[in-house]
Amino acid sequence: MSRDHHSFSSNGEVKALLQAHDWSGFPIGPPGEWPSALRATFALMLDSNLPMRLLWGSELRLLYNDAYAEIIDVKHPAALTRPYWEVWPELEQDMRPMIERTLTGVPTFSENVELQVCRHGRAERAWFTLSFTPIREDDGSVAGIFTTCMETTGRVLAERRQGDANEQLHRLFEQAPGFMAVVRGQEHVYELVNAAYLQLMGRQNLIGKTVRDAVPEVEGQGYFEMLDRVYASGSRSVGHGLPVKLQRDPDGEPVERFVNFVFQPIIEVDGNVTGIFIEGSDVTEQHQIQQELARLNRELAEKVQRLEAAEGRQAFQLQLADLLRSSSDPWEIFSKTSALVGRYLNVCRVLYGEYDIETQRVTYHSNYVDGTVAELKGTYPTASFGLKNFASLERGATWICSNLAEDPRTSGPDTWPTFEALNVHSAVVVPLNRDGALIASLFINHSKPREWRNEEILLIEDAAERTWNAVERSRAEAALRQADQRKDEFLAMLAHELRNPLAPISAAAEIMGMVQMDGASLKQTSEIITRQVRHMTGLVDDLLDVSRVTRGLVHIDQTPQDLKSIVSNAVEQVRPIMETRRHHLALHLPHESIHVAGDQKRLVQILTNLLNNAARYTPEGGNILLQMEADDGHVVLAVQDDGIGIAQELQPRVFDLFAQAERSSDRSQGGLGLGLALVKSLTELHDGKVACFSEGLGKGSRFTVYLPRLFESGDLSERRQSDASMPTPAGTLRLLIVDDNADAAQMLAMFLEALGHQVLVEHGSRRALERARIEPPDVCLLDIGLPDLDGNELARRLRAQSETARAVLIAVTGYGQEQEREKVLAAGFDHHLVKPVDMAKLIALLAEIIKS
Structure with missing residues (x-):
């Protein structure tokens, strides 16, 4: 067996194994006999640090380097030179397609290939990036496969974990x-x-x-x-x-x-x-809940505030009730209630004002001030505070202003300087009306602008009404006490006055019973008895007269009366007392005849009582003046003396029953104190009024009677002759006069007829409407104070009728204020005249109407 491995110069475990390997069973022999392509590829692979393997031959014998050995783990070193499918039977299903494709000469690359591998005795999944390169023989045929094997299991798992995390993050984002x-x-x-x-x-x-x-x-x-x-x-x-x-x-x-x-x-x-x-x-729902909670909290706070305010008001009302119950003097009531209201409302000034509708003046008193503003006392014209403002009070409406400097009702140049000088920047005024007339007001002032709450207004109105009721009760009780005192004084006076004539009568009766009287003595005694009986009869007649007048049993015969004749009769009746006391009586009377509608007897009685009163309280040799003046609407009769005068405190009560006792304590003048009371009652029955004035004790007195004037045809003739400058209109008009005062309407009609006009007269609005429709007038003179429809409403209805839509409408009223003029013009009137009518002005106006 050959051991020729010197051609592989690399070091490492695999090379050492190959040197010791028995190649006898390897199909192509030891490395020295390998084809050059195989040898070169294998040498390259051994020198690489990348995991590489080589499959050769038909059995796909497995050769690999040290880096690959680490991948196959326990399969190494037994796997070296063995057939691939014996080493990796578990990969055959996944790998065979790639291997077979490469064997056809097509390189193959697969990234992150998932493979089932056996490691450490157990199967596990792993991921590899594989590069398959065919190895060719010299003839070009594919004899093997060179594979680079990079295990990417860690990276794949990390990417998968990252993907899972991203997916989870996405789900969290979405959910x-x-x-x-x-x-x-x-x-x-x-x-x-x-x-x-x-x-x-x-x-x-x-x-x-x-x-x-x-x-x-x-x-x-x-x-x-x-x-x-x-x-x-x-x-x-x-x-x-x-x-x-x-x-x-x-x-x-x-x-x-x-x-x-x-x-x-x-x-x-x-x-x-x-x-x-x-x-x-x-957070809409939370916001709505918070809003609802805030609303509930506000409501709760408001309820608590209202409860506290109600408790405060109740305590205030209890204090007010205790104060009113324990106070009897009107000025004490005013003063204490002003202070109580001022402190409770924390305002700078509280005061009451009594209103005089005739003079258009208001008198302030009973101030409460908090120390930051001055007291306001005295009498002032209502124009200083705005006539329209007082007009609203006359209608019974509470007047409220939060900022006087900016309110059009008070910020004008005619009113704001007054308020600014008084340091009034906000105010409430509660009117106190009785029988439809304004008599007084409660004024609440503050030195800063202030929004007045409704409950404050109700409290002020309640306090004003209760205070005024207490004042009226106090005054009524005082009046009852005074009346009771005057009654006692009168009874004492009556006893005194009755005893005076009874004494001589009684003495005469006793003398007649005691002695035999001759004719002269009997005549003298009889005359004494007759005089005293006549005096007593006069006293009784006065008592009966007062009784009839106060019970409304006196009938006034309304017939035309020449006042010169009345004056003559009255002077004749008082001449004896005047002569007895050696008074100098002067008469200042107009040249022309002056007429009134009334009862001759009662008119004489009025003047007689006034002249008798002047004679009784004027020392002997004193001066008495009877003066008569007249204008187009009224007659003024005045009786003036230089006698003992009248104390200031008595003057408001001088016309009360039995007031004479207070005027003179020595009773030297006699009488029951009924004369002036009769004068007042009889004058009022003639639609007039009477007034008294004296500068004080020892300075004389002046009594003045005002009566409506009545024009007789003779009077008109005299007036036309005496006023040559009064123009007479050229041409005639059909005039409609509507006035519920029959005498006034008749006198005006007579005057206008004398000027040549055709005059229609009606005393009721509804009859006037019908007559105007049937006989359309050119000009209508309408009284404002008519009983069924007032003059303003009548004017509106006349304007609405086609027959009278173009008629000239003239208002005739007793009110001359600017707001009254604006009111009638707004109702449809063309002109506004004030009673008593200025006849020259009326004639000039009619002349202008004829001309136009």
């Missing part, structure tokens, strides 16, 4: 409860999106689209700009609970969702940003 997406490039093209992201967006097929194309409705919500910043800066952006509106239903409205999210830039190893990883969660 993640939060939404995820990967966008690439500056245009933010969708590369990956998970199911949660698609569900949030409400659409499919996002991959490959830019975010601006895929969800265009997000434009303008800030998200596209946020992606641009993240891509440009490489810094992530985080959002918590931000809203986003998405068009999830193509046919529906955008839906608002709330999201938490992170825009994380994808930065490559070179530091460049290539995309953005979007991750987040839809």
Whole structure:
């Protein structure tokens, strides 16, 4: 057996084995006899560090190098020179196709071929990258196969583990409860999106689209700009609970969702940003729950606040009730309630104001101030605070203003300087109305703008009403006490006045019974008794007269009366007392006749009582003046004296029953104190009024009676003659006068007829409407204060009738304020006249109407 192995120069275990190998059974003999191709390939293989093998001959005898020996493990060294299929029977099914193909002369390369191999006594799977190269004889025939065997089991398993990990990561990405997406490039093209992201967006097929194309409705919500910043800066952006509106239903409205999210830039190893990883969660439900919880918390807080406020209001109302119960003086009530309201509401000023509708003035008193503003006291014209503001109070509406400097009702140049000077920037005013008339108001002022809560307004209104009720109760109780006192004084006075005549009567009766009287004495005694009985009869008549008047049993005969005649009768009745006391009586009367509608007897009684009153309280030799003046609407009768005068505190009660006792304590003047009360009652029965004025004790008195004037035809003639400058219109008109005061309507009609006009008169609105439809007038003069439909409503209805739509409408009213003028013009009137009507102005107006 040959041992010629010197041709293999490599070292190693396989070469050592080959040198010791018995080649007798090898088909081609020992290496020295091998074909050159086999020898060269085998020598190359032995020198290589790569696992290589060589299959030769028809039996595919196995030759390999040291590196391959490591692969076949326990099969080495027995596998050397043995037939391949004996060594690797387990690989025949997998390897035969490649080997046979190579034997046909076709090189074969297979990467990561999975093979079942036996190692360490057990079968296992392994992966190899195999390169099969045919080895040819000199004649070109394939005699063997050279194979490079690289085991890639480790790499394949690692790749498979990596693939599994990637697959798992993909599944996690897809199944993640939060939404995820990967966008690439500056245009933010969708590369990956998970199911949660698609569900949030409400659409499919996002991959490959830019975010601006895929969800265009997000434009303008800030998200596209946020992606641009993240891509440009490489810094992530985080959002918590931000809203986003998405068009999830193509046919529906955008839906608002709330999201938490992170825009994380994808930065490559070179530091460049290539995309953005979007991750987040839809927190709409949590947001809604939080919103609901917040709402419930707010409601709870509001309920607690309302409960606390209710407890505070209840405590306030209890304090107010205790205060009103324990206070009896009106000014004490005003003062204490003002302070209580002011401290509770934490305002700077609280005060009450009493309103005089005739003079349009308000008197403030009972201030509470917190120390930051000055007290407001005294009497002021309502115009200083805005006539329209007081007009709303007259209607009974609470006046509320949160910022006077900006409110159109108070910010004008005619009102704001007043409020600014008083440091009033917000206010509430509660009117106190009785019988439809404003009598007082509760004023709440604050030095800063303030939004007044509804519960505060209700509390203020309640406090105002309860306070005023307490004041009225206190005043009523005081009035009852005063009336009771006056009644007691009157009874004492009555007893005194009755005893005075009874004493001489009684004495005369006793004398007549005691002595025999001659004719002269009997006549003298009889005259005394007659005078005293007449005096007592007068006292009783006065009592009965007062009783009838106060019970409404006196009938006033409304007939035209010449006041000069009334004055003459009254003067005649008081002449004896005037002469007795040597008074100087002066009469200042107009030249023309002055008429009123009334009862001759009662009118004389009014003047007689006033003249008697002046004579009684004027010292002997004093001066008394009776003065009469008249204008187009009223007659003024004044009785003035230079007598003892009247104290200021008595003047408001001088017309009350039995007030005479307070005027003079020595009773030197006598009487029951009924005269002035009768004057007041009788004057009011004539639709007039009476007033008293005195500068004080020792300074005389002036009593003034105001009565409506009545024009007789003779009066009109005298007035036309005395006023030559008054124009008379050329042409005539049909005029409709509507006034529920029959006398006033008749007098105006007589005046206008005297000017040549055709005049229609009605006293009710509904009859006036019907008559105007049948006999359409050119001009309508309408009283505003009509009982069924007021003048404003009547004007609107006349404008609505085709027959009177173009008639000239003139309002005749007792109110001359600007707001009244605006009101009637808004109702459809063309002109506005104030009672008493200026006749010259009316004639000029009618002349203009005829001319136009």
